[in-house]
Amino acid sequence: MDTCSVRYSQPMARPLDHAKRAEILDAVVRYIAERGLADLSLRPLAAALGTSSRMLIYYFGTKEELLVQALATHRPDLTAVFADLDDAAALRGRLWDFWRSNTTGTGAVSVRVMLQVLGAACAPHGPYAGYADDAIATFVGTLTAGLRTLETVDEPDVVATLLVSGLRGILQDRLVTGDIERTDRAARRLIDQAVR
Known part of the structure; x- marks a missing residue:
């Protein structure tokens, strides 16, 4: 088996788009200010932000980490x-x-x-x-x-x-x-x- 070709055929992780990430963080704060934190769910949040919940997890890991990072950018x-x-x-x-x-x-x-x-x-x-x-x-x-x-x-x-x-x-x-x-x-x- 040619391990060299197997190694290079694996999909590579997409690099983080820092501009998109910053845009998401800013929009998260506005979204929660308008709708509240109590019922925050990733799917409606992602839909309102024009992305997917999978992408939010990719960028931030958890809903809580997303909010913490969003607030940190506004401190x-x-x-x-x-x-x-x-x-x-x-x-x-x-x-x-x-x-x-x-x-x-x-x-x-x-x-x-x-x-x-x-x-x-x-x-x-x-x-x-x-x-x-x-x-x-x-x-x-x-x-x-x-x-x-x-x-x-x-x-x-x-x-x-x-x-x-x-x-x-x-x-x-x-x-x-x-x-x-x-x-x-x-x-x-x-x-x-x-x-x-």
């Missing part, structure tokens, strides 16, 4: 958001800008999905627990580092936790109730009182 550069802070007023301004970005700006769609993932991560042995823990730790850690540069902030890690958890709760309130004015006032009050 803001938190280091840049909280870099070069020199006083409490600058930090309050950055936090307010970040709030606005996550409620009415570029981050609004991914925040809607992120809140659903964080809720699902609360279930014991949930598939998103690792991602959620990492996302929270990154946000709290980055904000803590920014707060440490200000001499006026006591217990930076506690203040960062208060801000991250508090603003996330107010965001969830806003998405559930649709009350923009009250939640904006609450976010502003939290930022102003936490960062003096």
Whole structure:
């Protein structure tokens, strides 16, 4: 038997199309923001994205990994958001800008999905627990580092936790109730009182 011809007659795996992959990841976040995470199934998702569930598995392995990678592409550069802070007023301004970005700006769609993932991560042995823990730790850690540069902030890690958890709760309130004015006032009050 000619092993050389057998070896070369095997089908080769198709290389990943990185542009298509990026397009899929972006579309996944929009799809879940519109339809929700609870009943997410690969076949309807694939159909809406103009591909097959087999291709989604090929690119991402599992439904959960697909969502985790999609959210990772939408994660803001938190280091840049909280870099070069020199006083409490600058930090309050950055936090307010970040709030606005996550409620009415570029981050609004991914925040809607992120809140659903964080809720699902609360279930014991949930598939998103690792991602959620990492996302929270990154946000709290980055904000803590920014707060440490200000001499006026006591217990930076506690203040960062208060801000991250508090603003996330107010965001969830806003998405559930649709009350923009009250939640904006609450976010502003939290930022102003936490960062003096």
